[in-house]
Amino acid sequence: MLSQQQLDRVCVVLVRARNPNNIGAAARAMHDFGFRHLRVVNEYAVPFASARSAVDASEVLGSAKEFGSVAGAVADCTLVVGTTAVGERALLHPLYALPEAAATIGEELARGGRIALLFGSEKTGLSNDELSHCHWLLTIPMQQHEDVRHPSMNLGQAVAVCLYELVRDRRAHVEAGVPAAAEAGEVERLTALLTEVLEQTGYTLRHPSNCDEAQIRRLVMRMGMMAADAPVWMGILRQMLWKLRGAQAGSE
Amino acid sequence: MLSQQQLDRVCVVLVRARNPNNIGAAARAMHDFGFRHLRVVNEYAVPFASARSAVDASEVLGSAKEFGSVAGAVADCTLVVGTTAVGERALLHPLYALPEAAATIGEELARGGRIALLFGSEKTGLSNDELSHCHWLLTIPMQQHEDVRHPSMNLGQAVAVCLYELVRDRRAHVEAGVPAAAEAGEVERLTALLTEVLEQTGYTLRHPSNCDEAQIRRLVMRMGMMAADAPVWMGILRQMLWKLRGAQAGSE
Numbered sequence: 001m002l003s004q005q006q007l008d009r010v011c012v013v014l015v016r017a018r019n020p021n022n023i024g025a026a027a028r029a030m031h032d033f034g035f036r037h038l039r040v041v042n043e044y045a046v047p048f049a050s051a052r053s054a055v056d057a058s059e060v061l062g063s064a065k066e067f068g069s070v071a072g073a074v075a076d077c078t079l080v081v082g083t084t085a086v087g088e089r090a091l092l093h094p095l096y097a098l099p100e101a102a103a104t105i106g107e108e109l110a111r112g113g114r115i116a117l118l119f120g121s122e123k124t125g126l127s128n129d130e131l132s133h134c135h136w137l138l139t140i141p142m143q144q145h146e147d148v149r150h151p152s153m154n155l156g157q158a159v160a161v162c163l164y165e166l167v168r169d170r171r172a173h174v175e176a177g178v179p180a181a182a183e184a185g186e187v188e189r190l191t192a193l194l195t196e197v198l199e200q201t202g203y204t205l206r207h208p209s210n211c212d213e214a215q216i217r218r219l220v221m222r223m224g225m226m227a228a229d230a231p232v233w234m235g236i237l238r239q240m241l242w243k244l245r246g247a248q249a250g251s252e
Numbered sequence: 253m254l255s256q257q258q259l260d261r262v263c264v265v266l267v268r269a270r271n272p273n274n275i276g277a278a279a280r281a282m283h284d285f286g287f288r289h290l291r292v293v294n295e296y297a298v299p300f301a302s303a304r305s306a307v308d309a310s311e312v313l314g315s316a317k318e319f320g321s322v323a324g325a326v327a328d329c330t331l332v333v334g335t336t337a338v339g340e341r342a343l344l345h346p347l348y349a350l351p352e353a354a355a356t357i358g359e360e361l362a363r364g365g366r367i368a369l370l371f372g373s374e375k376t377g378l379s380n381d382e383l384s385h386c387h388w389l390l391t392i393p394m395q396q397h398e399d400v401r402h403p404s405m406n407l408g409q410a411v412a413v414c415l416y417e418l419v420r421d422r423r424a425h426v427e428a429g430v431p432a433a434a435e436a437g438e439v440e441r442l443t444a445l446l447t448e449v450l451e452q453t454g455y456t457l458r459h460p461s462n463c464d465e466a467q468i469r470r471l472v473m474r475m476g477m478m479a480a481d482a483p484v485w486m487g488i489l490r491q492m493l494w495k496l497r498g499a500q501a502g503s504e
Contacts, residue, residue: 025406032405034395094478099420140416143286153284154277157412160405164392164413165420168351226346 002167004034006109010166011037013073015130016121017155023051025156026119027060033163038064039073039116070118070133078113081105082126082134083162085142085152092128094136101138102165117162122155138162182225190230191217193237200244254419256286258361262418263289265325267382268373269407275303277408278371279312285415290316291325291368322370322385330365333357334378334386335414337394337404344380346388353390354417369414374407390414434477442482443469445489452496 012030017023017040027038038060040048045066052061067073074080081101082093096104105115118134120126131137140153140161153161195216198204204211225233264282269275269292279290290312292300297318304313319325326332333353334345348356357367370386372378383389392405392413405413434442447468450456456463477485 025409028406029409031397032392032394032409140284141419142284143419145283153412154280154408156406157277157281157284157409160409160413161416164416167393167395168417 002106002109007034007167008036009109009112009114010035010105011039011073011077011114011116012159012163013039013041013070013116013118014155015041015070015073015118015126016043016124017119018047018122019155020047020051022122022155023047024061026159027051027058027064029156029160029163030060031058032160033167035163036060036063039067040064041067041070041073070130074116074118074133076114077116079105079108080116080118080134082118082131082137083120083158084125084131084137084139086139093131093134096136096138097141098138098162098165101136102162102168105166106169119155119159125152182227182230186227186230186234187220187225188217190225190233190237191220193234193241194220197237197240197244200241254358254361259286259419260288261361261364261366262287262357263291263325263329263366263368264411264415265291265293265322265368265370266407267293267322267325267370267378268295268376269371270299270374271407272299272303274374274407275299276313278411279303279310279316281408281412281415282312283310284412285419287415288312288315291319292316293319293322293325322382326368326370326385328366329368331357331360332368332370332386334370334383334389335372335410336377336383336389336391338391345383345386348388348390349393350390350414350417353388354414354420357418358421371407371411377404434479434482438479438482438486439472439477440469442477442485442489443472445486445493446472449489449492449496452493 012026012035014023014026017026023040030036030038036059042048048064048066052064065073084095086095105117108115118126118130120130126134140158142153191213195204195211195213198211198216264278264287266275266278269278275292282288282290288311294300300316300318304316317325336347338347357369360367370378370382372382378386392410394405443465447456447463447465450463450468
């Protein structure tokens with residue numbers, strides 16, 4: 001359960017990102033999940049400048065800060081976490097899968113800490129020197145494919161997945177809603193109507209073993225009726241009854 | 253815990269995706285997380301054709317299937333789930349937050365079902381007509397911003413986040429690893445060496461209250477020493493001792 005104050009103690013640090021679209025995508029994911037502090041470490045300013053000038057550049061990009069070194073970008077943070085696709089690099093750091101890593105980050109935020117979450121360049125990830133600034137590493141668990149030696153995610157997608165995991169529990173039940181279920185009394189009225197329809201159509205006579213009251217009730221219960229749908233079904237059944245009675249009256 | 257057979261019963265269905273880069277990004281996320289069945293519903297074939305001809309187009313794109321209608325694309329599926337950013341659309345379907353939705357999808361896969369996961373166009377999402385093919389909807393819980401009426405994610409990022417959640421539990425502990433911790437005996441040897449260094453430097457005399465044996469041991473324990481680091485620290489402390497003794501010998 002991260003508060004906005006806690007989200008504001010997370011810095012996303014993009015190190016040597018080359019593609020302005022990826023910087024923009026990272027900023028967009030931050031905006032989507034409520035994070036505000038983007039830091040960019042780049043030898044040359046071109047990609048950041050073009051990301052910033054994009055038409056739909058967000059607030060996050062507008063307030064992003066540039067740093068000349070990883071050390072500078074993480075100086076005020078109490079926990080520095082690097083992201084890696086693992087690949088063949090020898091591991092010199094503890095490595096956690098994202099769900100576990102997010103739990104630990106949540107604990108550090110709860111203690112009042114400030115987090116830096118580092119993402120490396122699209123081609124090479126974080127260098128060993130850049131990784132040496134990290135307390136530990138996290139990896140997004142991915143499928144292993146025989147044909148690919150270094151699995152790696154698109155930068156914007158990796159940022160989105162990591163930030164989603166950080167806010168996942170906080171937002172798991174926010175805003176989703178299931179329409180109200182119909183009340184039992186309505187289900188009962190529907191059952192009665194359906195029973196009448198089955199009698200009128202002759203179904204009850206042909207399939208008497210399907211038609212005891214409890215069976216029909218269970219059939220209706222299994223529809224998982226929403227409150228808003230109940231009157232619609234009532235109307236449909238009443239119309240059927242009206243038509244069936246007319247047909248019967250006509251044939252008699 | 254989804255098996256590959258279960259992943260192969262999930263179809264990602266992109267409906268009216270306009271940007272070939274987004275189709276490519278969706279395919280890349282599928283590949284990253286082990287999903288193989290991409291279906292594309294488009295009125296006109298241009299975006300799909302250009303996505304397919306991209307240099308790094310994956311296997312997933314190569315084997316993707318085109319459909320003329322949502323009905324056709326989901327015909328063999330037992331559970332059809334639409335994705336939505338909610339916005340102002342009146343909800344005509346049950347709506348679940350992604351973590352809950354993923355659990356239900358997992359149950360349907362365990363029962364042998366086949367899932368269609370629908371994503372709408374970048375601009376408008378899924379239309380009411382397209383949504384009417386869905387059993388229920390899922391939404392990725394996002395931050396609400398006062399300035400934006402319709403929060404929505406980039407299509408490629410939304411696909412990545414949804415698929416990550418589907419495989420999240422399966423892969424939570426795969427492949428991550430924490431380097432072995434140092435054995436207690438090594439920690440004890442380090443404690444002894446450090447104690448000697450503190451004595452040699454005069455620290456023990458100046459701060460006797462910090463220096464009982466248990467305190468120094470706890471200080472070393474809190475380093476959370478990795479097995480591979482223990483000999484390095486031993487070497488550093490031995491070198492210090494050597495230098496300190498030399499200095500002392502010289503000054504006597």
